[in-house]
Amino acid sequence: MKILSILFRIEVLKAVKRRAFWVAFGAFTVFTAIPAVEGVRYAHRNPDFAYALPESWPNILGAATGLGALFVAVLMILLFAPEFSWRTGRQNVIDGLSKERLYAGKVIVLAGLILLFMVTPALIGVGGTLLSPGEGGPGIIRSTDLSYMGGVALTLLLCGSAGLMLSALLRSSGPALGVFFLYLVVEEAVTGLMSRAGEHLQAVTEYLPFNVLEFLGDDLAHYPEELAEVNTVRAEGGLEPREFLDVEVLAIAALTYSAIFLVTAFLSMRERDL
Amino acid sequence: MHIIRAFDLTKRYGTRAAKSVLAVDQVSFTVEEGQVFGFLGPNGSGKTTTIGMLVGITNPTSGAFSLFGASDPTGLLAARSRVGATLETPNFYPYMNGRDNLRIAAAVKGVERPRIEECLELVGLADRAKHRFRTYSLGMKQRLALAATMLNDPDLIILDEPANGLDPQGMREIREIIRILADRGKTIFLSSHLLWEVERTCSHVAIVRKGRIVTCGTVEEVIGEGNLVLLRAGDEDTLAGAMERYPEATSVRRTDEGIVVGLSSGDLAGVTRYLAEQGIYLSHLAPHRQSLEEVFIDLTQDDFDSMTQTAS
Numbered sequence: 001m002k003i004l005s006i007l008f009r010i011e012v013l014k015a016v017k018r019r020a021f022w023v024a025f026g027a028f029t030v031f032t033a034i035p036a037v038e039g040v041r042y043a044h045r046n047p048d049f050a051y052a053l054p055e056s057w058p059n060i061l062g063a064a065t066g067l068g069a070l071f072v073a074v075l076m077i078l079l080f081a082p083e084f085s086w087r088t089g090r091q092n093v094i095d096g097l098s099k100e101r102l103y104a105g106k107v108i109v110l111a112g113l114i115l116l117f118m119v120t121p122a123l124i125g126v127g128g129t130l131l132s133p134g135e136g137g138p139g140i141i142r143s144t145d146l147s148y149m150g151g152v153a154l155t156l157l158l159c160g161s162a163g164l165m166l167s168a169l170l171r172s173s174g175p176a177l178g179v180f181f182l183y184l185v186v187e188e189a190v191t192g193l194m195s196r197a198g199e200h201l202q203a204v205t206e207y208l209p210f211n212v213l214e215f216l217g218d219d220l221a222h223y224p225e226e227l228a229e230v231n232t233v234r235a236e237g238g239l240e241p242r243e244f245l246d247v248e249v250l251a252i253a254a255l256t257y258s259a260i261f262l263v264t265a266f267l268s269m270r271e272r273d274l
Numbered sequence: 275m276h277i278i279r280a281f282d283l284t285k286r287y288g289t290r291a292a293k294s295v296l297a298v299d300q301v302s303f304t305v306e307e308g309q310v311f312g313f314l315g316p317n318g319s320g321k322t323t324t325i326g327m328l329v330g331i332t333n334p335t336s337g338a339f340s341l342f343g344a345s346d347p348t349g350l351l352a353a354r355s356r357v358g359a360t361l362e363t364p365n366f367y368p369y370m371n372g373r374d375n376l377r378i379a380a381a382v383k384g385v386e387r388p389r390i391e392e393c394l395e396l397v398g399l400a401d402r403a404k405h406r407f408r409t410y411s412l413g414m415k416q417r418l419a420l421a422a423t424m425l426n427d428p429d430l431i432i433l434d435e436p437a438n439g440l441d442p443q444g445m446r447e448i449r450e451i452i453r454i455l456a457d458r459g460k461t462i463f464l465s466s467h468l469l470w471e472v473e474r475t476c477s478h479v480a481i482v483r484k485g486r487i488v489t490c491g492t493v494e495e496v497i498g499e500g501n502l503v504l505l506r507a508g509d510e511d512t513l514a515g516a517m518e519r520y521p522e523a524t525s526v527r528r529t530d531e532g533i534v535v536g537l538s539s540g541d542l543a544g545v546t547r548y549l550a551e552q553g554i555y556l557s558h559l560a561p562h563r564q565s566l567e568e569v570f571i572d573l574t575q576d577d578f579d580s581m582t583q584t585a586s
Contacts (some may be wrong), residue, residue: 010381017370085363094329094359095382095422098351274331 007105008112010092011079015109020078025116028071032121033077036128043132050134053126057145058226060125065152066218068117069159075113076163077176080106084171091273098160103168103269105112107262110164115155118149120153148222155217158209161261168265184210206245209257216250276343277430277461278305279326283337285323285485299485300337305463308323310456312472312493313465314566315482316574321465325434329359341430354381360429362435364419368408372399372418375407375427377560382548383426391504393421396451410437420451431455432463437471449475461497473497473566490571497564501540506532506558507549512575516552520545525572534562 015021038052039059051059083089089102097105129136162183165178187210194201205211220227221244231241244250283301288294298320305311315321326332327419328339330350338345341353345454366375378389381571394400397417410418416439423431433452445468452475463550466472466569473477473493480490489496507513510533517526517535522544537545549556564572 006384010378013374013378013381014367014370017367017374019369020488086368087363088367090331090361091365091422092378092382093331094361095379096351096354096357096384096426097382098330098347271333273326273333 004108005102007097007101007108009104011112013108015079015112021075024071024075024078025120028068028117029120029124031067031104035059035063036121036124037134038126039125040132043134047134050136051132052129052134053140053204054137054145055136056125056129057141058148058223060121060128061145061148061152063121064117065126065155066214068121068152068230069155069213069217072110072113072156073159073163073180074177076106076110076160077173078165079109080167081165081171081173081176084274087274091187095213099269099274100266103266106164106167110157110160110238113160114153117156126229129221144223148219150251151216151222151247154251154258154259155213157258158213158254158261161258161265162209165261165265165268168268173206187211201215207253212250212253214255215244216247216254218244220244221247228249231243275307276304276340277309278339278341278463279338280304280324280339282329283324283327283339283394284335285320285327285332286335297485300447301336301482301485301487303480305461305489307461308456308459309478310462310464310476311390312476312479313482314472314479314570316469319482319574320485321482322434323485325359325361325432325463329357329361330354331361343578352435355426356429357432358423358426358430359432360406360419360434360436361432363438364415366407366415366418366422369406370407371404372410372414372421373403374461375418376403376422379422380425383470385425388561389425389427393424396424396540397421398447413441413444416440416444416448420448424455428460430461430463433464435467436464437466437468445471469567469570470565479566481570483574487514489569493566496569497566501537502562502564503537503542503545503563504529504532504558504560505535505545505556507554507556509554513549513554513556516549516554520548527572532558533570534564539562 039056042167043049043051085090091104093099163176163180166179167173170176170179187208191205191208194205206215215221220230220242227242227244232239281302283298284296285298286294286296301320301324313321313324323332327334328341341350343496344350344353370378373390373394376393377387380387380390391400394403397420399414399417399421402414407415407418416436417459420433420436423433436448436452440448449471449492452462452464456475464472464476476493478491479493479496480487482488505513505517510528514526514528514533517523517533520535522538522541523535524538527534535545546556546559
């Protein structure tokens with residue numbers, strides 16, 4: 001436990017002194033605050049609408065998914081990859097950390113970022129509900145809200161662990177960021193091509209990492225009643241209904257990818273010289 | 275007590291035989307408690323790779339080593355808490371100030387804050403501790419690295435080119451700090467190109483060439499190896515040519531003072547007799563004491579020759 005506390009202190013110090021961390025976190029906070037402010041303003045203008053819990057959880061958590069996942073990946077790369085180019089990770093090992101402990105420190109960073117990017121929109125959103133007129137339904141949180149929270153946390157884990165792996169493999173923030181965003185484009189293109197090639201191939205694309213992330217972070221995958229309403233509207237418009245894989249299947253896929261990314265990063269750290 | 279023991283330590287970069295590089299080739303040496311051990315070699319001779327294996331940043335291809343008697347991963351991790359080391363250029367977070375950089379090193383080493391201030395004072399950086407590392411001169415960076423090395427009051431201090439980038443005053447200060455640490459009984463493992471510094475500072479020395487240790491021992495033993503004589507005569511070209519043909523000569527080198535000849539035996543009468551037979555009469559014959567630099571150049575001559583050929 002003592003070593004975990006030491007690793008936590010070291011990584012916090014490294015992060016809070018880094019301007020890039022505050023710029024990224026500040027930008028995310030601003031983007032997160034916009035829908036909350038809009039929700040509160042709309043509730044003040046429209047007495048029929050309540051920006052309140054538990055109904056507003058999808059709106060509150062929606063800010064963390066997608067954009068939040070990208071920010072976690074980018075920050076993970078910015079906080080890890082330069083340790084190789086500055087050779088500070090190597091110095092940490094010379095000073096007495098093992099390579100495995102250096103890696104463990106970065107897993108702590110990942111956990112911290114996930115927590116930060118979950119808690120920040122939650123605090124902003126819940127703060128907004130306190131300033132908003134009107135009341136919500138019974139309770140503060142529903143089982144579907146918990147499912148969505150879990151889904152959002154997994155999207156952050158998936159993106160963050162991809163950032164951690166790319167940092168460990170490429171050892172430079174520029175190439176790691178480049179490969180990360182290039183992969184997003186490539187997966188999008190592959191998904192498009194395979195979808196046109198037939199239903200079987202389209203089904204396969206649903207299991208690609210960022211499609212898993214997209215589905216898992218989509219609130220409709222977690223709220224069946226809302227999904228039914230949306231599909232009713234789509235049916236009236238002559239559109240295909242939206243369908244999702246089971247949340248459990250998506251969660252297992254996200255956890256599997258994250259585990260692969262984290263193990264790859266660990267092996268790279270352990271086997272390669274610093 | 276053995277502080278460092280290396281047995282056939284080997285590091286090969288790359289897996290394909292054709293493209294792989296043997297950086298360290300079966301290096302074995304022992305550093306005892308209290309020694310100031312100089313580890314010398316030309317650039318690319320494998321010094322930093324060897325040190326990298328000792329401090330855990332480079333995985334050995336084969337061979338083994340122990341620190342303070344420990345050779346298993348858990349034991350080595352514990353042993354490294356008694357080591358202070360800096361490799362090549364000082365590596366710190368450029369966006370942090372000197373003090374915060376030392377806070378990170380101190381946290382890793384389990385050292386309390388007051389020690390940070392002591393070390394900053396010791397290396398003369400207390401006044402600049404609030405400034406960012408990226409604004410430091412190379413000399414200041416070296417001092418900060420030395421401060422980080424000393425944070426945990428280590429029993430073994432490993433310094434790789436600690437005088438790099440320092441002015442003569444800075445070099446003198448580093449030498450003074452090394453001397454103080456040695457007087458306190460610390461074991462010091464020093465890699466340096468500054469041979470006269472090593473000769474003044476070190477008790478023991480190993481010279482590495484192309485990944486292999488070519489000589490190792492006390493400084494006196496290494497300098498005193500071989501029977502060297504300094505010869506002078508009217509025509510030094512003829513003298514050098516004759517000595518190159520002399521069966522007992524192991525090396526012939528021209529210097530500003532004359533011709534320095536290594537002999538396989540101490541038979542000076544045999545030298546004078548041989549030269550007289552060649553019609554060469556000496557004006558000077560005396561035993562020659564080499565400097566460490568001369569020994570180093572002798573042992574790594576091929577590297578210098580290839581460099582000068584490339585340059586010309």
